[in-house]
Amino acid sequence: MRVIASREVYSNPIFRVAEERALAPDGFEIRRDIVHHPGSAVMLAVDEKHRVLLVRQYRLPARRYLWELPAGRLDPGETPLRAARRELAEETGFRARRWKKLASFYPSPGYVSEKMTLFLATDLAAGGASPMEDERIETRWFTRRELEAWLRSGKLQDAKTIAGILYWMRFVVKSEEAKRERAAS
Numbered sequence: 001m002r003v004i005a006s007r008e009v010y011s012n013p014i015f016r017v018a019e020e021r022a023l024a025p026d027g028f029e030i031r032r033d034i035v036h037h038p039g040s041a042v043m044l045a046v047d048e049k050h051r052v053l054l055v056r057q058y059r060l061p062a063r064r065y066l067w068e069l070p071a072g073r074l075d076p077g078e079t080p081l082r083a084a085r086r087e088l089a090e091e092t093g094f095r096a097r098r099w100k101k102l103a104s105f106y107p108s109p110g111y112v113s114e115k116m117t118l119f120l121a122t123d124l125a126a127g128g129a130s131p132m133e134d135e136r137i138e139t140r141w142f143t144r145r146e147l148e149a150w151l152r153s154g155k156l157q158d159a160k161t162i163a164g165i166l167y168w169m170r171f172v173v174k175s176e177e178a179k180r181e182r183a184a185s
């Protein structure tokens, strides 16, 4: 498909909206209103007790408080990793010495271009948080057992959080366990 038209209809400092048309070689055409977004970093911070840090804040579109992995938008020209380091410190006060990219995904590709990059952050040091003026963020550490219970019961409702935790449990925790088992046998 080739984008053949893009007309901006709204913009603010965070995203812009455009009416767009795309055309396939066989003449098939799609027309959509698209939200252009610079992308975000999502941080899965794990402490030495294998607990995960979640943040709780009021989400106006959802009309409710949600527990989520900390995350934030990329500044202009910023790489996902730089944004991850900055946002983790701003939202939670934690700084991590070890960073590893785990996955990237589109949370809602039907209408928004936002791409999220998920990072594992370990070897943590606590410090002071500096949230934005309109952010009020509560933080809490969750054990794996608690996360599993909340996933199963539907208490976690944020997509990046569900995807990130399931990815971590399946591909990080499982492989660490296998490594320990191999070393012990």
Ligand SMILES: [Mg+2]
Pocket: 070, 071, 072, 073, 091
């Ligand atoms: Mg945020």
